[in-house]
Amino acid sequence: MALHRAVGCDTTGCLALYLSTPTAGPDLVLFAAERAGWGVTAGGLVMRCPSCRTHGLAVTERGNCPVCTGSTHDGPHGETCHHCGHTVPHPAVDEIGDEVVAGPAR
Ligand SMILES: [Zn+2]
Numbered sequence: 001m002a003l004h005r006a007v008g009c010d011t012t013g014c015l016a017l018y019l020s021t022p023t024a025g026p027d028l029v030l031f032a033a034e035r036a037g038w039g040v041t042a043g044g045l046v047m048r049c050p051s052c053r054t055h056g057l058a059v060t061e062r063g064n065c066p067v068c069t070g071s072t073h074d075g076p077h078g079e080t081c082h083h084c085g086h087t088v089p090h091p092a093v094d095e096i097g098d099e100v101v102a103g104p105a106r
Protein backbone atom coordinates (compact mmCIF):
# COMPACT_ATOMS: atom_id res chain seq x y z
CA MET A 1 0.00 0.00 0.00
CA ALA A 2 1.39 3.34 -1.01
CA LEU A 3 1.66 5.96 1.65
CA HIS A 4 1.01 9.55 0.94
CA ARG A 5 3.85 11.66 2.09
CA ALA A 6 2.70 14.66 3.99
CA VAL A 7 4.11 17.44 6.03
CA GLY A 8 2.06 19.22 8.64
CA CYS A 9 2.22 22.71 10.03
CA ASP A 10 3.81 22.92 13.46
CA THR A 11 1.72 25.81 14.66
CA THR A 12 -0.47 24.75 17.55
CA GLY A 13 -4.03 24.33 16.40
CA CYS A 14 -3.22 24.60 12.72
CA LEU A 15 -4.59 21.81 10.57
CA ALA A 16 -2.59 22.59 7.45
CA LEU A 17 -1.04 19.70 5.61
CA TYR A 18 0.99 19.52 2.48
CA LEU A 19 0.36 16.30 0.62
CA SER A 20 2.72 14.95 -1.94
CA THR A 21 2.69 12.04 -4.27
CA PRO A 22 3.49 8.63 -2.79
CA THR A 23 6.51 8.29 -5.03
CA ALA A 24 8.23 11.43 -3.84
CA GLY A 25 11.06 11.01 -1.38
CA PRO A 26 11.10 12.91 1.92
CA ASP A 27 13.57 15.48 0.63
CA LEU A 28 11.47 16.08 -2.43
CA VAL A 29 8.38 16.59 -0.31
CA LEU A 30 10.07 19.31 1.72
CA PHE A 31 11.37 20.91 -1.41
CA ALA A 32 7.95 20.85 -3.00
CA ALA A 33 6.35 22.22 0.14
CA GLU A 34 8.83 25.07 0.23
CA ARG A 35 8.14 25.85 -3.39
CA ALA A 36 4.45 25.95 -2.58
CA GLY A 37 5.05 28.60 0.05
CA TRP A 38 5.72 26.63 3.18
CA GLY A 39 8.43 27.66 5.56
CA VAL A 40 10.86 24.88 6.34
CA THR A 41 13.64 25.27 8.85
CA ALA A 42 16.94 23.51 8.42
CA GLY A 43 16.39 19.81 8.23
CA GLY A 44 12.66 20.22 8.05
CA LEU A 45 12.28 20.09 11.82
CA VAL A 46 9.76 22.89 11.99
CA MET A 47 7.21 23.49 9.30
CA ARG A 48 5.08 26.55 8.83
CA CYS A 49 2.22 26.53 6.40
CA PRO A 50 1.92 29.51 4.02
CA SER A 51 -0.95 30.94 6.01
CA CYS A 52 0.85 30.89 9.36
CA ARG A 53 4.02 32.09 7.74
CA THR A 54 2.56 35.08 5.96
CA HIS A 55 -0.52 36.01 7.98
CA GLY A 56 0.02 34.26 11.29
CA LEU A 57 -3.36 32.66 10.82
CA ALA A 58 -3.75 29.00 11.49
CA VAL A 59 -5.74 26.83 9.14
CA THR A 60 -8.75 25.85 11.18
CA GLU A 61 -10.90 24.31 8.51
CA ARG A 62 -9.97 21.55 6.11
CA GLY A 63 -10.82 21.87 2.47
CA ASN A 64 -9.51 21.31 -1.01
CA CYS A 65 -6.50 23.57 -1.09
CA PRO A 66 -3.61 21.63 -2.63
CA VAL A 67 -1.08 23.78 -0.82
CA CYS A 68 -2.33 23.76 2.77
CA THR A 69 -5.50 21.60 2.70
CA GLY A 70 -7.41 24.63 3.91
CA SER A 71 -10.99 25.38 3.03
CA THR A 72 -11.60 27.07 -0.29
CA HIS A 73 -14.29 29.19 -1.84
CA ASP A 74 -15.28 30.03 -5.35
CA GLY A 75 -13.31 33.08 -6.31
CA PRO A 76 -13.39 35.05 -9.55
CA HIS A 77 -10.35 33.21 -10.86
CA GLY A 78 -10.99 29.79 -9.48
CA GLU A 79 -11.14 27.91 -6.25
CA THR A 80 -9.39 30.17 -3.79
CA CYS A 81 -8.02 29.13 -0.44
CA HIS A 82 -9.37 31.02 2.56
CA HIS A 83 -6.08 30.59 4.35
CA CYS A 84 -3.08 30.84 2.06
CA GLY A 85 -4.81 32.45 -0.92
CA HIS A 86 -3.76 29.78 -3.36
CA THR A 87 -6.05 29.68 -6.36
CA VAL A 88 -6.80 26.66 -8.47
CA PRO A 89 -8.15 27.84 -11.81
CA HIS A 90 -11.48 26.44 -12.75
CA PRO A 91 -11.17 23.56 -15.15
CA ALA A 92 -12.29 24.32 -18.67
CA VAL A 93 -15.74 22.98 -18.10
CA ASP A 94 -19.23 24.44 -17.91
CA GLU A 95 -19.97 27.59 -19.89
CA ILE A 96 -21.20 25.43 -22.70
CA GLY A 97 -21.95 22.47 -20.56
CA ASP A 98 -20.09 19.59 -22.06
CA GLU A 99 -16.73 21.06 -22.86
CA VAL A 100 -14.08 18.84 -21.32
CA VAL A 101 -10.43 19.52 -20.70
CA ALA A 102 -8.52 19.32 -23.95
CA GLY A 103 -6.91 15.99 -24.58
CA PRO A 104 -6.30 13.39 -27.25
CA ALA A 105 -9.14 12.95 -29.68
CA ARG A 106 -11.65 10.44 -28.50
ZN1 LIG B 1 -0.17 26.69 9.79
Ligand SMILES: [Zn+2]
Pocket: 065, 066, 067, 068, 069, 070, 081, 082, 083, 084, 085, 086
Ligand atom coordinates in the same frame (compact mmCIF):
# COMPACT_ATOMS: atom_id res chain seq x y z
ZN1 LIG C 1 -4.31 27.07 1.18
